[in-house]
Amino acid sequence: MTLKVMTAKQLAEKVLNKETLFILDVRNESDFRDWKVEGENFRYVNVPYFELIDGIEPIANQIPQNQDVLVICAKGGSSVFVGEQLVDAGFNHIYTLEDGMQAWSQYLEKVKVYEDKNLKVFQFIRVGKGCLSYMVVSGQEALIVDPARFVDDYVKAAEKEGAKITHIVDSHLHADHISGGNMLAELTGAKYYIMKSEGAVFNFEALENYQKIEFEQVQLEVLAVKTPGHTPGSVSFLVNDKLLFSGDTIFISGLGRPDLGNKVREWANDLFHTVHNKVSEIADDVIVLPGHYADLDTEINSAGYIGDTLGKIRKRNENMFKATKDEFLNRVEKSASSVKPPNFEEIVAINRGVEKVDSVKMQELEIGPNRCAVHHAE
Structure with a gap:
C-alpha cells in the first residue's frame, strides 16, 4: 500500500461527474468552514493537522476502509504527512491532493x-x-x-x-x-x-x-x-x-x-x-x-x-x-x-x-x- 496523488484536474472531474469521495481536510476549522472542495456526493471530516501530529488514532474510526479517501491541506505538505500515517495504519485508497487548496484554487x-x-x-x-x-x-x-x-x-x-x-x-x-x-x-x-x-x-x-x-x-x-x-x-x-x-x-x-x-x-x-x-x-x-x-x-x-x-x-x-x-x-x-x-x-x-x-x-x-x-x- 502506498500513498497516491490526486491532481486538481482529477478532482475536478469527480466534482463535475458527481462521483463519491471521502475528504479528510486537515486545515484549521475556520479555513474549512469558510472554503472547501464542494462536491454533491462528497463526505467530509475536518480535523486540523496539529491534532494528528502524534498519530491518526483519534480519527481512525471515522475513515472508511473501502472507499477513496482524499487528504487535503493548504499547499500539500501536511496532507502527505497525514496520508502516510493512514497508509501505515493499514488504510487503502488514500490520496493526497497535489499542492493542496492552492492548486484547487487555480485549476x-x-x-x-x-x-x-x-x-x-x-x-x-x-x-x-x-x-x-x-x-x-x-x-x-x-x-x-x-x-x-x-x-x-x-x-x-x-x-x-x-x-x-x-x-x-x-x-x-x-x-x-x-x-x-x-x-x-x-x-x-x-x-x-x-x-x-x-x-x-x-x-x-x-x-x-x-x-x-x-x-x-x-x-x-x-x-x-x-x-x-x-x-x-x-x-x-x-x-x-x-x-x-x-x-x-x-x-x-x-x-x-x-x-x-x-x-x-x-x-x-x-x-x-x-x-x-x-x-x-x-x-x-x-x-x-x-x-x-x-x-x-x-x-x-x-x-x-x-x-x-x-x-x-x-x-x-x-x-x-x-x-x-x-x-x-x-x-x-x-x-x-x-x-x-x-x-x-x-x-x-x-x-x-x-x-x-x-x-x-x-x-x-x-x-x-x-x-x-x-x-x-x-
Whole structure:
C-alpha cells in the first residue's frame, strides 16, 4: 500500500461527474468552514493537522476502509504527512491532493459551450473559485472574455484551435480575483478592452468607444450600460445574437450583487433599468453565459457547462424580472450581503493597475470562496 496523488484536474472531474469521495481536510476549522472542495456526493471530516501530529488514532474510526479517501491541506505538505500515517495504519485508497487548496484554487476546466459554422465557444470553469471565463474562436482569431491570471492556459487553448488571441474583454473590474486581461494582452499583443469608467491606469481600449467589436465571423455587441455587479461600469456582450456573456449582471440563479460600492439602492436602481430596458430586448433563446456561478450542482447543465437560455432564467427569477421598481429595489436591498469577497479592495487596486504584487501575493489574495453570485432573486 502506498500513498497516491490526486491532481486538481482529477478532482475536478469527480466534482463535475458527481462521483463519491471521502475528504479528510486537515486545515484549521475556520479555513474549512469558510472554503472547501464542494462536491454533491462528497463526505467530509475536518480535523486540523496539529491534532494528528502524534498519530491518526483519534480519527481512525471515522475513515472508511473501502472507499477513496482524499487528504487535503493548504499547499500539500501536511496532507502527505497525514496520508502516510493512514497508509501505515493499514488504510487503502488514500490520496493526497497535489499542492493542496492552492492548486484547487487555480485549476481551469475547459468545456465546449457552442459551435456553428462561424464560431466555437469554450467555457473555462475555475471550479475552486466559482469564476468563469470564455474563449470565442472564429477562423484564426480568438477572443477571451474575463480571463483569469493563468494566461498560458488561454494561449495553449487558442493554439490548439489553430488561432491567435487578438481581442480580450473584461466585463468589469473584478473584485474577487485578479484579472489576466492586461497580462494576456502584454503576452499576446491582443487588444484589451474595459470600460474607461473603471479607472484602469494602464493602456487599454475604452469600451465606451465601441458599440461592436468584429473579427472573422464574429460580431460582439457591447451592451455598455451601467450594470452593477461589483462596479458601476459593468458590461455585457452579445455575440451574433446567440450568446450573452453577462459578466456579473445576470447569473443562472439570480442577479449581480450591487452592494460592494456601498451604494446599494443607487446601483440597484441602475440594475433595474438594465434588466427592464436593455435585457428585456434580448430574445428568450439567447444563451446566457455568466461570469460566476453560486452552486455548481444546480447550475451546471446536461451539456456540462454553466449556462441557460435567457427565457428560462427569466421564468426562474420571474419575481425579479417582472417586479415593479419599488418591489425590485426593496428585494435587492433586503438581500444585499454584508459578506464581501476577501481582500476585494486590494484585488480591485491590482486590477486597476494602481498596485503591483508578485505571483505569491496573488495566490494569497485569491485564496477563499467566490462571493460574487450571492444575490439570488428569490
